[in-house]
Amino acid sequence: MVTGNAFPAVEKCSSVGREKHTVVADMDGTLLIGRSSFPYFALVAFEAGGVLRLLFLLLASPLAGLLYYFASESAGIQILIFATFAGMKVSDIESVARAVLPKFYSSDLHPESWQVFASCGKRCVLTANPRIMVEAFLKDFLGADMVLGTEIGTYKGRATGFVRKPGVLVGNNKADALEKAFSQTKPDIGLGDRHTDIPFISMCKEGYLVKSNPSTKAVATEKLPKPIIFHDGRLVQKPTPLMALLIILWTPIGFLLACLRIAAGSLLPMPLVYYAFWALGVRVTVKGTPPPPVQKSTGQSGVLFICSHRTLLDPIFLSTALGRPIAAVTYSISRLSEIISPIKTVKLSRDRATDASMIKKLLQEGDLAICPEGTTCREPFLLRFSALFAELTDELVPVAMVNRMSMFHGTTARGWKGMDPFYFFMNPSPAYEVTFLNKLPPELTCSSGKSSHEVANYIQRVIAATLSYECTNFTRKDKYRALAGNDGTVAEKPTVPPNKVMGC
Numbered sequence: 001m002v003t004g005n006a007f008p009a010v011e012k013c014s015s016v017g018r019e020k021h022t023v024v025a026d027m028d029g030t031l032l033i034g035r036s037s038f039p040y041f042a043l044v045a046f047e048a049g050g051v052l053r054l055l056f057l058l059l060a061s062p063l064a065g066l067l068y069y070f071a072s073e074s075a076g077i078q079i080l081i082f083a084t085f086a087g088m089k090v091s092d093i094e095s096v097a098r099a100v101l102p103k104f105y106s107s108d109l110h111p112e113s114w115q116v117f118a119s120c121g122k123r124c125v126l127t128a129n130p131r132i133m134v135e136a137f138l139k140d141f142l143g144a145d146m147v148l149g150t151e152i153g154t155y156k157g158r159a160t161g162f163v164r165k166p167g168v169l170v171g172n173n174k175a176d177a178l179e180k181a182f183s184q185t186k187p188d189i190g191l192g193d194r195h196t197d198i199p200f201i202s203m204c205k206e207g208y209l210v211k212s213n214p215s216t217k218a219v220a221t222e223k224l225p226k227p228i229i230f231h232d233g234r235l236v237q238k239p240t241p242l243m244a245l246l247i248i249l250w251t252p253i254g255f256l257l258a259c260l261r262i263a264a265g266s267l268l269p270m271p272l273v274y275y276a277f278w279a280l281g282v283r284v285t286v287k288g289t290p291p292p293p294v295q296k297s298t299g300q301s302g303v304l305f306i307c308s309h310r311t312l313l314d315p316i317f318l319s320t321a322l323g324r325p326i327a328a329v330t331y332s333i334s335r336l337s338e339i340i341s342p343i344k345t346v347k348l349s350r351d352r353a354t355d356a357s358m359i360k361k362l363l364q365e366g367d368l369a370i371c372p373e374g375t376t377c378r379e380p381f382l383l384r385f386s387a388l389f390a391e392l393t394d395e396l397v398p399v400a401m402v403n404r405m406s407m408f409h410g411t412t413a414r415g416w417k418g419m420d421p422f423y424f425f426m427n428p429s430p431a432y433e434v435t436f437l438n439k440l441p442p443e444l445t446c447s448s449g450k451s452s453h454e455v456a457n458y459i460q461r462v463i464a465a466t467l468s469y470e471c472t473n474f475t476r477k478d479k480y481r482a483l484a485g486n487d488g489t490v491a492e493k494p495t496v497p498p499n500k501v502m503g504c
Helices: 029-032 038-049 050-071 073-085 091-097 103-105 110-118 133-142 172-182 195-201 239-269 270-279 314-322 335-340 354-367 417-425 451-468 476-483
Strands: 022-024 124-131 146-150 152-155 157-162 189-192 206-209 281-285 304-307 327-330 344-345 369-372 396-404 431-437
Touching: 022 029, 022 110, 029 110, 029 124, 029 189, 038 073, 038 091, 038 103, 038 133, 038 239, 050 073, 050 239, 073 124, 073 157, 091 103, 091 157, 091 335, 091 476, 103 133, 124 133, 124 172, 133 146, 146 172, 152 206, 157 270, 172 195, 189 195, 195 206, 206 396, 206 476, 239 270, 270 314, 281 314, 304 314, 314 327, 314 369, 314 396, 314 431, 335 417, 344 417, 354 369, 396 451
Parallel strands: 022 124, 022 189, 124 146, 189 206, 281 431, 304 369, 304 396, 327 344, 327 369
Antiparallel strands: 152 157, 396 431
């Protein structure tokens, strides 16, 4: 019988000259540093099923752990699969796997295993995890050619919570799956981390084990095979069992606190909101020198604040920093957010002429805020700035916005945007930093011969330099296609001409 001692450590595997070789690797504990898949099941449970599903999974996890370590590895994983997936829409699982999990998986990539895996021309992953959960990350971000994982049972578009034959891919099931996939061809390299991986590693020409080492540091962000610019989901931190418990216990408290914070922001006069937020644990830091409010009696046009876009609340924290309400134009906002907003919000129609006329009218009434990225981005990147604003006024003040959340993200591409403000304020101590930059000098505006694109790109670079962010050419459509499978627009209901009768 082959034992783990028969295989050297992965550090001894050369990654040179492997372009024509085939590698087969396990996932948890091998390609990933962490050996437990609980956090990723917890992410699916919360993001697709809510806090009650997360509670169900957490209550089932002790039984899963007992079975995993003392009875059957397969039985323990089946408990996690049932608690997470039973009754869940398959489309929701796929959505979370595509939009949420890659961010967390990529932050746990094992450096030595990845070096060997990336050096090979053909890459296969053999894992006990449900294939539906890991395939998007492995193929899109790690360049895997083949993913062999546990197949979940489905019925009428929903997961049953059970697994299909041959069951969970552990031990001999992994070896059988590998033999079926490669037939008589032996893969060149096999990578695993535990004794149940030995059967499939033994079928490879070379076998290596990944030793558990708590001091191992994940692959640095800048060295990832593909940068994570867009990602979705509400949870900021990876939900370990302890973190999952804290989320469950905090959610009802956090929701009540969020309601109180929102009420304070909506009902109190704007000069008092800054102090109310501080009293309620919301930190607002103001840097730079904002311009004074425009005097309507002089007939002067209002200032247009050009803000980087982090959450729906950017214009509200801009108003908080100024101590006066600033109207804002936005591409999309839920009805609930409109109702609870303490400032005037106006939707853009996406028709260039209509939007230009509306923005000019609003500037005649006073100062105005706009986020030309058109959508939020969580990572240190700025999306492409729409250039329309530069054509409408020379009174341009760039504003660098950055926020901090410890438990929940205040944005979503897949969920209901009406909950965005609540999730932001549900954080124990959320923070915003508002930095007012110098007003754009006249020689850098369109009135001095600069094109609107030159002005927009310049302001993007100035804000990016202030925040130490990177400028990109990505747009709102790129984000929503990556995360939600659409372009982020809501189709208008068809209208019937007055002289037409429905059905004719």
